Amino acid sequence: MGEFKRDFKMKVKILFLDIDGVLNSKLYYKYIYKPENGWSRFDPYCVVLIKRLIEEFSLRIVITSTWRNGIVDRLMRELEENDLVYHLHKDWHTPIIRPANRGIEIKLWLDDHPEATEFLIIDDNENLLEYQMNRFVKTNNYAGMAQEHYNQARNILLSEKEYLMLPNLVIEQ
Known part of the structure; x- marks a missing residue:
């Protein structure tokens, strides 16, 4: 008979x-x-709004922006000046595919990182896959991240129904 073990990998x-x-x-x-x-x-x-979310929910940043394509030095300098660089995931950006599709790039990143049990997407474009939409906060490029977006992101992250994650059960035979 198989033995049950809990898989407590770092989430x-x-x-x-x-x-x-x-x-x-x-x-x-x-x-x-x-x-x-x-x-x-x-x-x-x-x-400030992004940092509040990161600190309250212990989030790791993965950059999806086109800034990851060619202006990496400037991006890293800006992230460092704003104390965000320290919150980057070690694999800090999504893969670059052509033609660009943000939703597929996020899916590919998630496929390579099973330890990522929860995620939130903050973007001003909706180029996402259907299953990602309930974890998405759409900002607007005129004003950027605003209090309403912070509140929406916080509600997504607090949602027990969406984010109740239990350790994976592994059955050994």
């Missing part, structure tokens, strides 16, 4: 994070951002 909660329209916005660039002052390209208000 990780992931925040799939876009940059443009989430951490920065047209509003910030138009009225506030001044590059000559050496200011961050990320809107400080948006950053």
